[in-house]
Amino acid sequence: MxxxxxxxxxxxxxxxxxxxxxxxxxxxxxxxxxxxxxxxxxxxxxxxxxxxxxxxxxxxxxxxxxxxxxxxxxxxxxxxxxxxxxxxxxxxxxxxxxxxxxxxxxxxxxxxxxxxxxxxxxxxxxxxxxxxxxxxxxxxxxxxxxxxxxxxxxxxxxxxxxxxxxxxxxxxxxxxxxxxxxxxxxxxxxxxxxxxxxxxxxxxxxxxxxxxxxxxxxxxxxxxxxxxxxxxxxxxxxxxxxxxxxxxxxxxxxxxxxxxxxxxxxxxxxxxxxxxxxxxxxxxxxxxxxxxxxxxxxxxGGTGFTFPACSAPAFMSGTNYQGGSKVSFGGYIWQAKFFASSTPVNTPNGEWSAISACTGSPPTSSSSAPPSGPTGGSCASVAAWSSTSVYTGGQQVAYGGHLWTAKWWTQGDTPGGSAGVWTDNGACSANKVQKQESEGMRLLQ
Known part of the structure; x- marks a missing residue:
């Protein structure tokens, strides 16, 4: 003290x-x-x-x-x-x-x-x-x-x-x-x-x-x-x-x-x-x-330090992680601050936060990786982007024929716009309702 x-x-x-x-x-x-x-x-x-x-x-x-x-x-x-x-x-x-x-x-x-x-x-x-x-x-x-x-x-x-x-x-x-x-x-x-x-x-x-x-x-x-x-x-x-x-x-x-x-x-x-x-x-x-x-x-109680196990799944390159997901990488357990896809790195403005040091081999099963949702093809189950809706990191929308994932909290920032708050997950086909919603939103704007 x-x-x-x-x-x-x-x-x-x-x-x-x-x-x-x-x-x-x-x-x-x-x-x-x-x-x-x-x-x-x-x-x-x-x-x-x-x-x-x-x-x-x-x-x-x-x-x-x-x-x-x-x-x-x-x-x-x-x-x-x-x-x-x-x-x-x-x-x-x-x-x-x-x-x-x-x-x-x-x-x-x-x-x-x-x-x-x-x-x-x-x-x-x-x-x-x-x-x-x-x-x-x-x-x-x-x-x-x-x-x-x-x-x-x-x-x-x-x-x-x-x-x-x-x-x-x-x-x-x-x-x-x-x-x-x-x-x-x-x-x-x-x-x-x-x-x-x-x-x-x-x-x-x-x-x-x-x-x-x-x-x-x-x-x-x-x-x-x-x-x-x-x-x-x-x-x-x-x-x-x-x-x-x-x-x-x-x-x-x-x-x-x-x-x-x-x-x-x-x-x-x-x-x-x-x-x-x-x-x-x-x-x-x-x-x-x-x-x-x-x-x-x-x-x-307790003196000294004992490294906890790397209990979170191993980070998998090329995977999209929702905000809050935890992975093990480089002797740390990391938590995604928002939507994350890059390798965990300890930087102030990075996508990940180190929440614990750790040791040992983490689980490597691909089934333990957090789901990233649709990444292209059909996005019939995904709602169309709305300029009035509030989105948090990891939420997905359909807009302009593409699937987009929010990196962090956002409202009114158009996917693909200059704010840079959305990640483009690739082209996808929307259903009829989504197309109508998207067209209606464009007319309102």
């Missing part, structure tokens, strides 16, 4: 002072949280060319002391809390960026300069300007939600030259949005080594609210990336979730629903690492949402 602390998300949306963000150590008193990213270092190069941090109602009052010539606050009390959390076995990292951060690099050399600075003032280096005193954080997290990926690979690589030479273990994480690839961090994730990726499955169509929709839920995309593209093939993917209904615009789920989703992903994908929540203040005010989910996950 990784839970962000620092931004007083609850206080930003409520007037209930009793539940405003509490000191960091307060949230480390039990076993709910394992990792705490401290958020955020939101200015890379401030006065004196020194970064600055924003911890909302902590160390940010107008009269809070700063280091001379900088906007970097002196937060020794947070340093004390960091050490208290670490003494309880918690990992405490520094998160860079945030939604409103003034961050980004113009060059690799600028990024390397900041890496040296971060090492010296927050990690294992030395500097007279250490905001958390002698507390040594356990790593860095990139929550970069705008701008390009310029410099971030150089930043991580330079910082690793310091951490790899240290006796202490350091961790590198990132928190991309769930649309794949992430707009700001996509190229960075492909080129730099991370230990964990906290995918934000909220505020997007690929969020937790659409878990049951294969065309939207894309944890399988992230698993495929982790195991095939990431420089660190052991990188773990976390389900990022809002800790209450006021923590994000969309994506919040009940304790039981989030637990069920997490357990399903844990049993389905070897890259699953845990749950990330935004944020500690929201979780505490929401009846200890973090602890409830952690307890539920613990009660579900």
């Amino acid at each position: 990784s839970v962000y602390w620092g931004q007083n998300s609850y206080g930003a949306t409520h007037s209930d002072v009793a539940n405003f963000q509490k000191p960091l150590a307060f949230y480390c008193q039990d076993d709910a949280i394992d990792v705490v990213p401290v958020a955020f270092l939101d200015v890379f190069f401030g006065p004196g060319n020194v970064p600055s941090i924003n911890l909302a109602n902590t160390c940010n009052s107008a009269d809070n002391a700063t280091f001379a010539g900088t906007n970097l606050p002196i937060c020794t009390s947070v340093g004390t809390d960091i050490k208290a959390c670490q003494a309880k076995g918690k990992i405490v990292t520094l998160s860079l960026g945030g939604a409103g951060g003034s961050v980004g690099f113009s060059s690799d050399s600028q990024a390397q300069t900041l890496a040296d600075t971060i090492w010296n003032i927050f990690l294992g280096g030395s500097s007279p300007t250490r905001p958390f005193g002698d507390a040594v954080l356990d790593g860095v997290d990139l929550d970069i939600e705008g701008g390009s990926g310029t410099g971030y690979v150089a930043f991580i690589n330079r910082l690793r030259t310091h951490t790899d030479a240290a006796s202490k273990k350091y961790y590198f994480t990132a928190a991309p949005q769930c649309p794949f690839p992430d707009a700001s961090l996509g190229s960075v994730l492909d080129a730099a080594s991370f230990d964990a990726v906290y995918v934000q499955f909220y505020n997007n169509v690929c969020g937790l609210q659409n878990f049951n929709l294969a065309q939207d839920w894309n944890f399988g995309l992230w698993d495929f990336w982790a195991r095939n593209t990431s420089p660190n093939k052991d990188v773990k993917i976390y389900i990022g979730a809002p800790a209450s209904s006021t923590a994000a615009g969309t994506g919040y789920q009940t304790i039981d629903t989030l637990t069920n989703i997490a357990v399903t992903m844990r049993k389905s994908f070897p890259s699953f690492g845990g749950v990330m929540m935004w944020d500690a203040s929201q979780a505490f005010a929401n009846s200890r949402y973090d602890l409830a989910v952690k307890n539920a996950l613990s009660a579900a």
Whole structure:
């Protein structure tokens, strides 16, 4: 369980002072949280060319002391809390960026300069300007939600030259949005080594609210990336979730629903690492949402990962599959997002969604392949296309002497038209009623 602390998300949306963000150590008193990213270092190069941090109602009052010539606050009390959390076995990292951060690099050399600075003032280096005193954080997290990926690979690589030479273990994480690839961090994730990726499955169509929709839920995309593209093939993917209904615009789920989703992903994908929540203040005010989910996950039991069998029928080239059909191919079980005919490939806009990793030989019987319906010849049993009817992926119509299959939801898009939502299954002969309906529709149009 990784839970962000620092931004007083609850206080930003409520007037209930009793539940405003509490000191960091307060949230480390039990076993709910394992990792705490401290958020955020939101200015890379401030006065004196020194970064600055924003911890909302902590160390940010107008009269809070700063280091001379900088906007970097002196937060020794947070340093004390960091050490208290670490003494309880918690990992405490520094998160860079945030939604409103003034961050980004113009060059690799600028990024390397900041890496040296971060090492010296927050990690294992030395500097007279250490905001958390002698507390040594356990790593860095990139929550970069705008701008390009310029410099971030150089930043991580330079910082690793310091951490790899240290006796202490350091961790590198990132928190991309769930649309794949992430707009700001996509190229960075492909080129730099991370230990964990906290995918934000909220505020997007690929969020937790659409878990049951294969065309939207894309944890399988992230698993495929982790195991095939990431420089660190052991990188773990976390389900990022809002800790209450006021923590994000969309994506919040009940304790039981989030637990069920997490357990399903844990049993389905070897890259699953845990749950990330935004944020500690929201979780505490929401009846200890973090602890409830952690307890539920613990009660579900199980450690490690055992590949499930490839139980779906083997994909058969040249077959037309209806939306919702499942096949086994290339070490995954796939579900058709809509009408599908191409080979399953893990791409954001492809026809298939990977719903589980798998192992073993799948069934190969042609009788197990989902029926595709008529593919030409006679389409006497197929209704004529209607401009007013709603069609979903896999439904078939007769139009212009051809059989057509909808790729996804559509209404009013003519088969063969520029919208490209219909697949032409070839010429077919319609019965008399269909011909009359088709002719009547043309006259109406």
